[in-house]
Amino acid sequence: MRRGRRKRSPAAKQAPKRGPRKRKITPEDILKFHLVSDPQISPEGRRVLFSKKHVGEKNEYVTNLWVVDADGGEPRQFTSGGKDGHGRWSPDGTRMAFLSGREKPKAQIFVMSAQGGEAVALTKFPEGAIGEFRWSPDGSKIAVTFREQDPEWTQEAKKKRDETGRSTPARTIEDLWYRLDGDGYFNGQRHHLYVVDANTGEHRKVFDKDPTGWIGFDWSPDSKELAIAANLDRNALLKPWKQRLYRLNVKSAKIKEIPNQPDGTRESVLWSPDGKRLAYVGREGREDIWGAKNDHLFVCDARTGRPKSLTGGEDYCVAAVTLSDTREAVFGANVQWTPDGKRLFFTVGWHGEQHVASVDARGGPTQFHTKGPGDFGMGNLSASGKRMALSVGSSLKLNEIAVGTVGAKVVREKNLTNFNGPLLSEMELSKPEEHWVTSEDGTRIHVWVLKPAGFKKGGKVPAVLEIHGGPHCQYGVPFFHEFQVLTANGYAVFYSNPRGSKGYGEAHCSAIKGDWGHKDWEDVQAVIRFMGSQPYVDRKRMGVMGGSYGGYMTNWVVGHTNAFAGAITDRCVSNLVSMAGNSDFPLVPDRYWDGNAWDRPETLWNQSPIKYFGNVKTPTLVIHSEGDLRCNVEQSEQVYTALKLRKVPTRFVRYPAETSHGLSRSGPPDLRIHRLGEILRWWKKYIGKPARSRAR
Numbered sequence: 302m303r304r305g306r307r308k309r310s311p312a313a314k315q316a317p318k319r320g321p322r323k324r325k326i327t328p329e330d331i332l333k334f335h336l337v338s339d340p341q342i343s344p345e346g347r348r349v350l351f352s353k354k355h356v357g358e359k360n361e362y363v364t365n366l367w368v369v370d371a372d373g374g375e376p377r378q379f380t381s382g383g384k385d386g387h388g389r390w391s392p393d394g395t396r397m398a399f400l401s402g403r404e405k406p407k408a409q410i411f412v413m414s415a416q417g418g419e420a421v422a423l424t425k426f427p428e429g430a431i432g433e434f435r436w437s438p439d440g441s442k443i444a445v446t447f448r449e450q451d452p453e454w455t456q457e458a459k460k461k462r463d464e465t466g467r468s469t470p471a472r473t474i475e476d477l478w479y480r481l482d483g484d485g486y487f488n489g490q491r492h493h494l495y496v497v498d499a500n501t502g503e504h505r506k507v508f509d510k511d512p513t514g515w516i517g518f519d520w521s522p523d524s525k526e527l528a529i530a531a532n533l534d535r536n537a538l539l540k541p542w543k544q545r546l547y548r549l550n551v552k553s554a555k556i557k558e559i560p561n562q563p564d565g566t567r568e569s570v571l572w573s574p575d576g577k578r579l580a581y582v583g584r585e586g587r588e589d590i591w592g593a594k595n596d597h598l599f600v601c602d603a604r605t606g607r608p609k610s611l612t613g614g615e616d617y618c619v620a621a622v623t624l625s626d627t628r629e630a631v632f633g634a635n636v637q638w639t640p641d642g643k644r645l646f647f648t649v650g651w652h653g654e655q656h657v658a659s660v661d662a663r664g665g666p667t668q669f670h671t672k673g674p675g676d677f678g679m680g681n682l683s684a685s686g687k688r689m690a691l692s693v694g695s696s697l698k699l700n701e702i703a704v705g706t707v708g709a710k711v712v713r714e715k716n717l718t719n720f721n722g723p724l725l726s727e728m729e730l731s732k733p734e735e736h737w738v739t740s741e742d743g744t745r746i747h748v749w750v751l752k753p754a755g756f757k758k759g760g761k762v763p764a765v766l767e768i769h770g771g772p773h774c775q776y777g778v779p780f781f782h783e784f785q786v787l788t789a790n791g792y793a794v795f796y797s798n799p800r801g802s803k804g805y806g807e808a809h810c811s812a813i814k815g816d817w818g819h820k821d822w823e824d825v826q827a828v829i830r831f832m833g834s835q836p837y838v839d840r841k842r843m844g845v846m847g848g849s850y851g852g853y854m855t856n857w858v859v860g861h862t863n864a865f866a867g868a869i870t871d872r873c874v875s876n877l878v879s880m881a882g883n884s885d886f887p888l889v890p891d892r893y894w895d896g897n898a899w900d901r902p903e904t905l906w907n908q909s910p911i912k913y914f915g916n917v918k919t920p921t922l923v924i925h926s927e928g929d930l931r932c933n934v935e936q937s938e939q940v941y942t943a944l945k946l947r948k949v950p951t952r953f954v955r956y957p958a959e960t961s962h963g964l965s966r967s968g969p970p971d972l973r974i975h976r977l978g979e980i981l982r983w984w985k986k987y988i989g990k991p992a993r994s995r996a997r
Contacts, residue, residue: 321727323727323728323729324727324728324729325728325729325754325789325790326728326729326730326754326782326785326786326789327786327789328786328973328974328977328978328981329974330724330728330782331356331782331970331973331974332356332970332974333356333724334355334356334627334699334721334724334782335353335354335355335699335720335721336353336354336355336627336628336699336700337351337352337353337354337367337692337700337701337702337718337720338351338352338354338628338629338678338692338700339351339352339386339387339388339680340678340680340681340690340691340692340702340703341388341389341390341680341681341690342371342680342681342682342683342688342689342690342704343371343390343394343415343683344390344392344393344394344683344684345394345683345684346371346683346684346685346687346688347370347371347372348368348369348370348371349368349369349370349371349680349690349702349704349717350366350367350368350379350388350389350390350397351366351367351368351369351388351680351690351692351702352364352365352366352367352385352386352387352388353365353366353367353378353720356970357383360969360970360971362970363383364383364384364385364386365378365379365380365381365382365383365385366378366379366380366385366386366388366397366399367379369702369717369718370717371688371704371717373715373717376702376717376718376720379397379417380399380401380411380413380420382401382402382403382411382420383403384401384402384403384408385399385400385401385403385411386399386400386401387399387400387433387434389434389435389436390415390436391415391436391440391499392436392437392438392439392440393440394415395414395415396412396413396414396415396440397412397413397414397415398410398411398412398423398434398436398443398499399411399412399420400431400434401420401422404422405456406428406455406456407426407427407428407429408426408429408430408431409422409423409424409425409426409431410422410423410424410431410434410443410445410497411423412499422502423443423497423499423502424445424497424502424504425502425503425504426447426449426504427449427450427455428449428450428455428456428457429447429448429449429450429490430447430448430450430484430487430492431445431446431447432445432446432447432448432492432516433445433446433518434446434497435518435519435520436499436520437499437520437524438520438521438522438523438524439523439524440499441498441499441500441524442496442497442498442499442524442551443496443497443499444494444495444496444497444507444518444520444527445494445495445496445497445504446492446493446494446495446514446516446518447492447493447495447504448487448490448491448492448493448514449490450487450490451487451488451489451490453470454470454486454488472486472488473488474488474489475489476489476512477538477539477887478512478513478538480885480930481885481930482885482929482930482931482961482962482963483930483961483962483963483967485930491509491511491512491513491514492514492515492516493506493508493509493514493516494506494507494508494509494516494518494527494529494549495507496551506554507527507549507551507554508527508529508531508549508554508556510531510533510556511531511532511533511537512532512533512534512535512536512537512538513532513537513538515531515532515537516529516530516531517529517530517531517567517568517569517570517581518530518570519570519571519572520572521548521572521576522572522574522575522576523576524551525550525551525552526548526549526550526551527548527549527551528546528547528548528549528570528571528572528579528603529546529547529548529549529556529570530544530545530546530547530567530568530569530570530581531544531545531547532544532545533545539889541566541588541589541590542564542565542566542586542587542588543564544565544566544567544568544583545558545559545562545567546558546559546562546567546570546579546581546601546606547559548603559579559601559603559604559605559606560605560606561605561606561607562601562606562608563585563586563608564585564586564587565583565584565585565586565588566583566584566588566590566596567581567582567583567599568581568582568583568633568634569581569582569633569634569635569636571636571637571638572603573600573603573638573642573662574638574640574641574642575642576603577602577603577604578600578601578602578603578642578662579600579601579602579603580598580599580600580636580638580645580662581598581599581601581608582596582597582598582599582619582620582634582636582647583596583597583599584596584597585608585610589889589892589893590886591773591814591893592620592773593773593801593807593810593811593813593814593893594807594810594811595612595616595617595618595619595807595810596618596619596620596634597610597611597612597613597619598610598611598612598619598634598636598645598647598660599611600645600662609664611645611660611661611662611664611665612660612667615666615667616806616807616808617649617651617658617667618649618650618803618804618807618810619634619636619647619648619649620632620633620634621649621650621651621774621775621803621804622650622771622774622775622803623650623653623654623655623676623774623775623776623777623778623779623804624769624770624771624774624775624776624777624779625676625694625779625780625781625966626781626782626783626965626966627699627700627779627780627781627782627966628700628779628966629963629966629967632774634647634648635647635648635678635679637679637681637682638662639659639682639686640682640684640685640686641686642662643661643662644659644660644661644662645659645660645662646658646659646670646679646682646689647659647660647679648677648678648679649667649669650774650775650777650803650804651804652747652777652804652805653674653747653749653775653776653777653778653798653804654673654674654675654676654677654777654778655675655676655677655678655777655778655779656669656670656671656672656675656677657669657670657671657677657679657689657691657705657712658670668710670705670707670708670710670711670712671705671711671712671714672711674695674696674735674778675693675694675695675778676692676693676694676695676700676777676778676779676780677691677692677693677714678691678692678693678700679691680692682707686707687706687707688704688705688706688707689704689705689706689707689712690702690704690705691703691704691705691712691714693714693716694779694780695778695779695780696732696733696778696779696780696781697725697730697732697780698721698722698725698780699720699721699725699780700779700780701716701717701718701719701720701721701722702716702717702718703715703716703717704717728785729754729755729789730754730785730788731751731752731753731754731756731784731785731788731794732751733749733750733751733778734749734750734751734752735747735748735749736748736749736750736831738797738827738828738830738831739827740799740800740820740823740824740826740827741823741826741827742820742823744800744809744820744823744824746797746798746799746800746824746827746828747797747798747805748795748796748797748828748831749776749777749795749796749797750793750794750795750835751784751785751787751788751793751794752788752793752837753788753789753790753791753792753793754785754788754789756793756837758837760837761837761838761839761842762791762792762793762837762838762839762842763791763792763793763838763839763842763843763844763984763988763989764792764793764794764795764832764835764838764839764842764843764844764988765787765792765793765794765795765843765844765845765846765984765988766795766796766825766828766829766832766843766844766845766846766865767783767784767794767795767796767846767847767851768796768825768845768846768847768850768851768854768855768858769796769798769802769847769850769851770847770848770849770850770851770852770872771801771802771803771849771850772801772802772813772817772821772850772853772854773801773802773803773810774802774803775798775802775803775804775805776796776797776798776802777798777804783965783977783980784796786977786981787980787981787984790981790984790985790989791989792844792984792988793835793837793838795828795831795832797824797825797828799820799821799824799825799828800812800813800820800821800823800824801813801817801820801821801850814893815893815894815895815904816908817853817857817877817908818854818857818908818910821854822854822857822858822861825854825858826862829843829858829862829864833864840864841866842866842988842989842990843864843865843866843988844865844866844867844868844869844984844987844988845858845859845865845867845868845869846868846869846870846871846980847869847870847871847873848871848872848873848924848965849871849872849873849874849931849932849962850874851871852870852871852872852873852874852875852932852937853873853874853875853910855868855869855870855871855873856870856873856874856875856910856911856914856940857910857913859917859918859919859921860910860912860913860914860916860917861913861916863918863919865919866919866920866987866988867919867920867921867922867983867984867986867987867988868919868920868921868922869921869922869924869980869983869984870921870922870923870924870937870940871924871925871965872924872925872926872929872931872932872937872962872964873923873925873932873936873937873940874910874932874936875909875910875911875936875937875939875940876909876910876911876936876939877894877898877905877906877908877909878898878902878905878906878909879898879933879935879936879939880932880933880936881897881898881905882898883933883935884930884931884932884933885930885931886931888905894908911939911940911943914940914943914944914947915947917943917944917947917949918949919949920949920950920951920987921940921944921949921950921951922951922952922954922979922980922983923937923940923941923944923951923952923953923954924937924954924956924976924979924980925937925953925954925955925956926955926956926957926958926960926961926962926964926968927955927956927957927958927960928956928957928958928959928960928961929960929961929962929964930961930962931961931962932962934955937953937955941953952979952983954976954979956968956972956976960972964976
């Protein structure tokens with residue numbers, strides 16, 4: 302008898318095919334990331350130029366310019382110097398200029414045909430640092446800021462010393478402003494403004510009167526003048542509100558102050574397309590450089606002054622920064638006039654997101670043009686104003702390049718690159734859950750939670766509270782490698798925007814001005830209560846960590862509660878009295894904080910976490926870079942010494958002088974991986990296992 306085929310059950314027929322098993326993200330994955338930035342659309346709107354950075358074979362960052370068609374297609378590498386960036390189209394779109402450090406030690410502006418080919422060094426600057434540059438509208442000139450290296454500290458001078466056996470020279474300092482974190486020691490040298498012939502490369506200095514060298518500038522539409530935002534006061538560093546707008550005749554180099562300007566800060570100056578107005582970002586009044594108040598967008602008459610705030614009637618800060626460890630934290634505004642001069646586009650950080658917005662140049666409500674939980678970075682507009690260059694990312698997606706079609710109400714984005722898509726598709730990432738918690742006085746605090754990758758209900762997991770730096774910036778939706786690494790290792794991650802953060806209005810931000818450890822601590826306590834109330838969190842296995850101001854608050858937390866089984870304080874602030882004189886931005890008496898560090902230190906000392914370290918019992922890992930000029934390494938030395946003397950378990954990880962305050966997001970790749978490894982080892986020891994297992 303012939304046997305028939307066995308029939309499959311309906312369930313078997315419908316069983317879905319399982320895809321490949323996803324893996325957990327690792328610290329080493331930063332070696333595989335492709336980080337894109339600074340998108341610039343060509344004048345005719347057909348191509349987008351951008352920078353792409355990745356880690357090379359010798360533990361170095363390789364940065365080149367790439368181009369992608371705005372209508373879609375494969376992106377193409379455009380330069381190969383390995384240290385190329387800040388690409389800018391010429392006004393007619395036939396050439397492209399960019400900054401390159403390929404010819405060490407003298408970085409220069411290079412130019413090349415927009416069709417490709419060999420890049421040629423345009424400028425002939427000596428050794429030094431090039432800042433920003435801008436093409437003139439007629440394409441004949443380029444304005445650029447440049448700071449020449451101190452002659453005693455050039456590579457040539459070092460070579461001669463090595464040949465003759467002479468010692469490293471002393472630094473003779475006579476100015477309060479002589480160093481900057483990430484930039485190093487520049488002594489008495491300053492950025493000055495130069496005009497470069499776009500054909501011959503010959504340059505001449507046209508402005509050098511700002512004692513700080515912080516110069517904003519833009520070309521007039523007829524290419525005959527430069528609008529300059531500068532501070533000519535002898536004590537410019539101490540009086541940032543003395544910034545003013547000037548008009549500079551390029552041919553004669555004569556400047557004229559625009560009248561009727563009140564005290565305040567001014568940056569991102571832009572000449573209107575019709576040449577009659579100037580737009581800029583700033584604050585009126587004698588606010589200090591810490592920026593607890595909102596930055597607003599202003600427009601003034603280019604001849605008579607009299608500024609008008611376009612955003613002052615609303616509670617947005619047009620210079621709010623949203624933090625991530627997969628892109629630089631760029632502090633400053635991004636503003637673009639529409640070609641018809643009727644509106645101004647800018648970016649706004651709000652509730653953890655970054656969006657493109659605009660306002661009528663005559664005034665009116667701010668209009669948001671992007672929506673959803675995204676990190677939208679604006680580049681520039683095409684000559685027609687119909688297209689916009691964008692970078693777009695999210696909590697599950699590293700930033701990629703996009704083009705936006707500019708409509709009356711919405712900028713509709715179209716993704717043009719997917720460099721990281723295949724890599725991220727391999728990974729089991731954690732999607733943030735959004736919450737709001739209520740502080741002691743009723744203030745609502747925005748909180749996000751990342752559960753461990755592959756989390757399943759039942760059982761208890763360890764949890765880490767991350768506290769952001771700044772303090773006047775925000776956490777939010779951008780991809781955060783460190784957070785995902787923690788979830789991949791079984792930790793729930795909580796992060797929030799307590800008072801002091803940007804993105805929630807001026808009152809929320811300025812609530813801690815000169816008063817750290819009060820309202821911010823109340824809000825952090827609310828987050829801690831929320832954290833401990835979650836049914837999946839093991840309250841005996843909670844940790845707290847943060848960097849910069851986040852390190853300050855971590856120090857404050859362990860001095861005021863024993864709720865955490867472990868802590869990690871990174872590039873921290875511990876003693877405001879000593880920090881007053883050892884940061885690249887010194888604390889000015891009676892400005893942000895009352896008093897001073899010598900004969901009226903009470904306010905600074907009472908808000909210093911080290912004052913409360915007699916209470917600390919929490920095992921604490923201390924991380925700092927010896928080259929940190931923002932929060933000096935001595936801040937962590939005080940923490941480590943106090944912990945050791947009090948026999949609190951601790952460990953001090955000191956990174957070399959070649960690193961800076963931004964190690965976690967832009968430091969050498971191997972040291973970034975090492976840092977994450979130290980963090981994971983600390984958490985594994987103190988919160989990675991149930992308390993009974995740790996005690997054995």
